[in-house]
Amino acid sequence: DTFNAALLYNRAVAHGKTGKLQDAIHDCCSALDLNPSYTRALLQRARAYSELKEHWEAVADLERALEVEPGQKDVARVQQHLTAARAKLEAEGDDHYAVLGVLPDAEEAAVRKAYKRLALLHHPDKAVGGG
Numbered sequence: 001d002t003f004n005a006a007l008l009y010n011r012a013v014a015h016g017k018t019g020k021l022q023d024a025i026h027d028c029c030s031a032l033d034l035n036p037s038y039t040r041a042l043l044q045r046a047r048a049y050s051e052l053k054e055h056w057e058a059v060a061d062l063e064r065a066l067e068v069e070p071g072q073k074d075v076a077r078v079q080q081h082l083t084a085a086r087a088k089l090e091a092e093g094d095d096h097y098a099v100l101g102v103l104p105d106a107e108e109a110a111v112r113k114a115y116k117r118l119a120l121l122h123h124p125d126k127a128v129g130g131g
Contacts, residue, residue, distance in 0.1 A: 005035040012044050016051075024048040039069045043078065046085070053098070055089040 012027035028045035031038055046061035062082040066075065097104045100114040 001034040005031040005038050005041065008034070009038065009041045009044060012041065012048075016044060016048055021048045021052050025052075037068045039065050039072060042068070043081075046081065050081075050085055050088070053088075053092075053101075055085050055092060058085045059089060 008027045008031035012024040012031065015021070015024035015027060025045055025048045028041045028048070031041040032045075035041070042061045042065040046058045046065070049055070049058040049061065059082065062078060062085060065072075065078055066082070072078070092098055097106065097111075100111060100118065102110050102114050106114075
């Protein structure tokens, strides 16, 4: 399983570099299903979440990476990323429009469409590895 997790992680890195961030997240989730303490997959997923402006998820992954491997060689760099992600999260505040990815003056139909898209994307029945 460690080998397969590494393959999935490598593919996630490639997806991240080509801008396919959802695919990168999906591969990281699959790698973490195989090896829950795979720190590199957590960090890659946090990067993808951060680029998608999903700062809650990025913070959670960075915190988990520090918990899983507190003595890792890049702990200072991970702490920096965590501090930056928390700052972005605070700056974002409770801007629900930003969470949905629409402008505050968006029409109601656009808000509903964005909500439904995110609800489908994050629905528990659609979770990777779910039973």
